[in-house]
Amino acid sequence: MKVDISFQSLLEAISSLGIAEKHQLWELLEAELFPDDEDSTEDIAEIQAARADYKAGDYMTFDEYRAQRVERSV
Numbered sequence: 395m396k397v398d399i400s401f402q403s404l405l406e407a408i409s410s411l412g413i414a415e416k417h418q419l420w421e422l423l424e425a426e427l428f429p430d431d432e433d434s435t436e437d438i439a440e441i442q443a444a445r446a447d448y449k450a451g452d453y454m455t456f457d458e459y460r461a462q463r464v465e466r467s468v
Contacts, residue, residue, distance in 0.1 A: 399407075408419065433441075447453060454462075 408416070411419065
């Protein structure tokens with residue numbers, strides 16, 4: 395089904411979305427713009443695991459990583 399929506403209306407609708415919905419939209423657009431036909435099953439699994447870790451807060455900022463590296467080298 396094709397829906398005729400003005401670009402301005404689309405922008406306004408996107409602006410009203412929450413963060414989680416914008417992430418879903420981002421993933422949809424990414425899939426449309428960059429098809430996964432070149433990604434292996436392993437690559438897709440790693441990407442999904444990394445996204446899950448990020449959503450769970452299990453990540454380190456670059457500044458934290460750099461500070462940790464400095465501590466190790468001392």
